[in-house]
Amino acid sequence: MAAVRGALLKHLRVNATPLPLLRYPKTTPNGIFNITFNAIRRFSDEVMGSFLDKSEVTDRVVSVVKNFQKVDPSKVTPDAHFQKDLGLDSLDTVEVVMALEEEFGFEIPDNEADKISTINQAVEFIASHPQAK
Structure with missing residues (x-):
């Protein structure tokens, strides 16, 4: 059964790409992600859209x-x-x-x-x- 499941999952897998914000996250010694303010700001600017013309x-x-x-x-x-x-x-x-x-x-x-x-x-x-x- 495990072999069938493995073969089936092998064909059903979908490639996923990480978000640009978390592409190469730095971790602290305790494993917590260290996301910089600039990374958050860039992400929020993308989400909010462009400014007025x-x-x-x-x-x-x-x-x-x-x-x-x-x-x-x-x-x-x-x-x-x-x-x-x-x-x-x-x-x-x-x-x-x-x-x-x-x-x-x-x-x-x-x-x-x-x-x-x-x-x-x-x-x-x-x-x-x-x-x-």
Whole structure:
């Protein structure tokens, strides 16, 4: 019976390849897998899919800024600086960032929001953010 079982299993076996995340796992002396944070991050990035397209983000950011009450829509370009080109003060810039948060469905941390002073900077940040919708 064992010979029949062995012959049958020999023909029914399916080749399986390990997941890229666990292809060459390193083990610690006690046999526990040591998976690096970068390996987990690469795997989660693959699962989550790609980020938003920059041209789509640019169009949406420009649209949000053009619709802001204190902005002259004819001055809005992808290279525009909120204060120098559009005449917005720091509170207006905060309002624009809040409008961008609403448009893209995620919260921009204060330390990152403080760095956004141009449309291009907003586009770069949003296009590279995994939670942007």
